[in-house]
Amino acid sequence: MAKLNLDKQEADFLNQTIHHWKTEGLLDETTSNNLLQSYEVKQFDWRRLAQYSIWIALACGLIAFASLVIDDAILDLIAKLSDTPDIIISIISAVLATYFYFIGQKRKNSNPERVFSNEAILFIGVLFTASAIAFLGKVIDNGKGHFSLLFLLSVFIYGILALRFSSQLIWAFALFSLGSWFGTETGYQTHWGDYFLRMNYPLRFVFFGVFLSALAILMARIPRFTLFKNITYVIGLFYLFVSLWLLSIFGNFGNMEDWLKVKQKELLYWGLLSALFSLGIMFYGLKKNDSIAREFGISFLLINIYTRYFEYFWDITNKALFFSILALSFWLIGSRAERIWNLKGAKKSETAKLNDS
16 A cells, blocks of 8 residues: 655644653554654655746846846837837737747657746746737727727637647636736726726626636636636636725725725725625535635635724824734644644544544
């Protein structure tokens, strides 16, 4: 039977539990030895190191690019190239994007285990795709400012590419492009006014987040889209909860001038609505064993509570007392979380015991 692969904390806890049971006479020598040999401590997490290293490499690459852009010599070169027709730049960007997609897919076929480096290459292709679409937009611009159509075009392009390369990264760009289209299109339809159907931007994106979350549930029933269910669900809930959090601060006000005229306590009902929604999603996640919904609910419930704490007590509380209460609350949360983690560790050890016996 294969050994359980535990991290150091889990292994230490299980080791202490087995020795305790042995001391109490609940386990004999043979059984305790078998249990101690049934698991091993995880070695260094090279997979996580690879993931973070690729992310850092991409970030450094973007910083390097930005540094080049602000360099005087590079600026002079860009000035000389400024007369290059936009259609040429768009075509060059499209060709480069195609090249990186080709290389990325080739690497996925030959080295499928190199998940993060393969996705990084596809990510570069995504950036060149965005460049190609942006310069194409400059070519076909008719002066009406209806640039939301470019985001809509991006949705279809990224969606097709995501399906072609089975890439959750590209699918995420498709969803963010869809959100960009929704925001800019509703703004365009109102001539960039403060409200669309009497809703400011955060309230609009509450419904957009609900739409994406519901779409994720439907995607689970279509085999071709099953791969993208979780990423759609996460992004949908992200849109939803961030929008609810912004509503709890700004309410349904479309500009800062109107918002500054009201007292924050007059917007308390938005905070209550956000908290109740977080509680509802949290209990739904607990009942349906939906870890994504549960964690979003818990996280944004805490964010909501601490936001209200800063809003209502920052100005009227001594700062030493303010941060003491803050520290105590986080300590209580950490202690409770540690207790839950230990309970899970105990369940894992009991499961290991049953498997060996």
